[in-house]
Amino acid sequence: MQKEKSTNYRWGVVGMLFMALTINYMDRQVLSLTWKDFIAPEFHWTNNDYGTITGLFSIFYAIGMLFAGRFMDWMGTKKGFMWAIGIWSLGACLHAFCGLATAAIVTGVWPESFRGAVEALSVVKNTTLIASVSVYLFVIARFVLAIGEAGNFPASIKAVAEYFPKKDRGFATSIFNSGAAIGPLIAPLTIPFLAKAYGWEMAFIIIGATGFIWMAFWVFLYKKPEENKWINAAELTYIQQDEKEFEELKAASTLERKVTYRQAFRHKQTWAFAAGKFMSDGAWWFFLFWTPAYLSSVYGLDSTQSAPQIFVMYAISMLSLVGGWLPTYYVDKKRMNPYEGRMKSMLIFAFIPLIVLFAQPLGYISVWIPVIIIGVALAAHQSWSANLFSTIGDMFPKHAIGTITGIGGLAGGIASFIMNKGSGVLFDYAESSSLSLLGFKGIESGYFIVFCLCAVTYLIGWSIMRALVPKYKIITEL
Incomplete structure (x- = not known):
């Protein structure tokens, strides 16, 4: 009998992980590429204000990393990643509405458009109040972004473990991890020009929305290998070649207690x-x-x-x-x-x-x-x-x-x-x-x-x- 030719669906999964990390880094770069030219003049930010926002983002992201791995183990790869990218995409888009919310809080009237927010704030003389309110709102948006983004790497590592034997996981990880370089490469070629043409708010919305598009593909294309109709028996056998060792490790792990921070x-x-x-x-x-x-x-x-x-x-x-x-x-x-x-x-x-x-x-x-x-x-x-x-x-x-x-x-x-x-x-x-x-x-x-x-x-x-x-x-x- 002729040997069945293996499918290569697992590399498509790596491609999706690569796109997710690329989107991840683009979302976090929108602020750094727009604040100096577009946002700071509108809200009267200083370098200190920007430092506060970026510094707190780092703290939020780090705290999120403490819990993201356990969350992915509890939810599973598919649902866990959906939650992660859904939360961070929402956080990315929330940045766009900080101007509207700042104008509403400062003036007491909700503007009808992004341009209306700019006009409303331009006549307010208390620039310190504008800066303070806007910084707090951006910190909230940054918090949502950071908590979601913290789940990206644990979910990606888990997906690679499900779709690749041990000997291939390092190579697969290096491929999707290149998104951490590709995202910042694409960002300066797109984000400033979007902000200049359509406003800084639309830059956040357009880049943030790409995460929701990714989710639409992920929900239909990602399933565990043994449940995936696009994977034939030959590829499944290749993926599960470590199954015996895995079962032994799984049995051994029941004897291990969870490691505490202490x-x-x-x-x-x-x-x-x-x-x-x-x-x-x-x-x-x-x-x-x-x-x-x-x-x-x-x-x-x-x-x-x-x-x-x-x-x-x-x-x-x-x-x-x-x-x-x-x-x-x-x-x-x-x-x-x-x-x-x-x-x-x-x-x-x-x-x-x-x-x-x-x-x-x-x-x-x-x-x-x-x-x-x-x-x-x-x-x-x-x-x-x-x-x-x-x-x-x-x-x-x-x-x-x-x-x-x-x-x-x-x-x-x-x-x-x-x-x-x-x-x-x-x-x-x-x-x-x-x-x-x-x-x-x-x-x-x-x-x-x-x-x-x-x-x-x-x-x-x-x-x-x-x-x-x-x-x-x-x-x-x-």
Whole structure:
């Protein structure tokens, strides 16, 4: 009998996961690409106001990560992902109505249109009240967005586990995870132009609505492999080739107790991972949220003019693909244990962001120099981050990975809040006081200070991790 040719439906699932993460990153980028040119003039925002909004988003996202994995296990992949993207798409669209709500609260009359809200606010003399009310409303919208977005990665990992054997999961994950780079690539080429043509409100609505479109496909196309009519027996056999091992692990897991946070914090490995996240996530979120404002404040480029620079910056960040290869080289060729190979790789990636020290000093030559430097630093961060997450699996049992990941995510969120909020306060102070530092004046000196911090935090984080866990040690007592 002729052997049945396998279908490849599982790769279509990866494609949907890739689209979801792309939408995810576009939704969170709308604010950073519109606030400086469109939103701040309307609501009289300062850098401090924007820092408050982005900082709290980081906290909300981190807290959401603590519970998202357990929620996905409870709801299941299909329903859980539906809830996640539905909530974050709603949150994205809610941003558009913050102007209407601000005008209604300040004036006591609900405007009939977005343009009517702008006109109503333009005659109000109490600009401090407008700024305060609008910031609170954007924080609420940002909270909804963050809680929904926190479910993206746990749901995607769960879907990959359902549709791929173990040996293919790393490759499948790397494909859908590339959406974290593609989303920021597409965002500057679309969002500023939508805001300029139709208003910043429509930019939020149009980009946010793509999530609801994705949901329409997901509800019909995603089913468990054994229930999916588009998967034939050959592909199902391939997907379930680890089924026997899975059943053994499932039986063993009934003997394991759930890991508590108190138990996790007893181990230096937990603190090491949390320290690595705390020292590195702040830099990533700063560049993600503040680079468009940096190009505007220092180089006078509005969001449409800076679109090529933002695109190139994130295109360079895709060099991070080498981050997954280097530890394998050290393990296979240099015979290092996984932790040693990963830590050596992370040390290399920790040195690369030091080039950010030269972004401002060399920026007078061309705007492209800091853009390229930041892009390289972002690539180093993604390589660092991929290996940092892998250290959990190197040292902790599988049933503890979710708990440790959540702890690290919270640490990174706290750092991101401090970095974003602190940057906003610093930039306003530097601008108002004409702060002078090493030849830089005003807000340029503020960016120089933050760039210096972003450059050295990775080496500090690596040093703390190495001090806490100097040698490879597997945790067996959890």
